[in-house]
Amino acid sequence: MEPENVVTHNIWLRDHCRCPKCFHAVTKQRIFNTFDIPRDIAPMSVNAKPSGLEVVWPDKVSHVSFYPWTWLQENSYDPPLNQHKPYNEKILWGSKIQKSPPTITYEEVMAEDQQGLYKWLLNIHKFGFSFVSGVPATPEATEELAKKIGFIRETQYGKFWDFTADLAKGDTAYTTLALGAHTDNTYFSDPCGLQLFHLLSHTDGTGGATLLVDGFYAASILKELHPEAHHLLSTIPVPAHAAGEQDALYTPSPQTGYPVLGHNTVTGELRQVRWNNDDRSVMKDLSADVVEKWYDAIRQWNKTITSSDSEYWVQLQPGTAVVIDNHRVMHGRSAFEGKRRMCGAYIGMDEYKSKLAVLSERFNPDKVVSQARKGAGDETVVNGRSIWNCAL
């Protein structure tokens, strides 16, 4: 269906020609020089065809471009027609999620047809975490499960981790201490995207329960009830470090760090929570007049994320893994005694999003958000009426 009154600019249209001469059919990369387009380019002719718009340009050899209506609909910027698609909604949650936490079986996820894998990733996209039940309680099966999403992200802690409280690595995760709700890797410029945990065993002691908190839910409450605190957490950068390994000293670039609540600079939407009070470095860039207000703000934040309404405590069991969106959901654990063996891995955010996009292309083609692969020839038959009005 042709979008009505969509306006585009000549230079924009020419730059986005998707014919095989301008857009590599295999690599999906632009293969012509944008800067050869004359600033005042105008078409020689424009034709509204049933499945899209055909434009003839006065290039050296008159160049014909074709823009499927659906492609123009997806990419219209004036007006932006698809900015906030209702599809793929995130569902914020508090402690009541314990009634029916998102979960899927290992068998479904590992199935050849990848439908289960897609369902698992949709769970993570919607809720920021998902359990996987029926996982063989071995590091090998857990690693294989992680790799269904994408390659594992290696860090100073290794690739696939299998750890206990033996300080094998210089971090309190390798102790029996309680860990408050946090996101990992605040000392990296780009914290890992997903974090997968699978408790393999816990003997001779109790404790070590897992805590999950939806940082997006907590931020929405803070914004509503304590806007000043929300503003400070959205603007004051927080430095962090990982300095427990002799041969590693990580701090983010810029070293001043990033705000606790990171927002999309175009849409203003919350896009990342970065919070780990234990890994936070010296706050040496606070201005004197902000110090007390900032501490009040993080106190309010802490009160929100440690409230009974926000905290979801769950005792992991061998056989049930949990994967967490480390840009949204915080995790923690209670102190414990005895021998506790946990394994898991980090997956990069881009690897996770890529797998979700590829599976969406396959299982939900009409809802695919990414336009990267839509090129000329993706003609979709539409009921052709030339109601098209573009300023060409």
Ligand SMILES: C[N+](C)(C)CCCC[C@H](N)C(=O)O
């Ligand atoms: C590798 N493993 C996940 C076991 C723990 C790594 C240490 C986590 C670190 N304190 C942070 O919050 O990033």
Ligand SMILES: O=C(O)CCC(=O)C(=O)O
């Ligand atoms: O031991 C746990 O349950 C999790 C510890 C932790 O926060 C981590 O490994 O990142």
Ligand SMILES: [Fe+2]
């Ligand atoms: Fe952690």
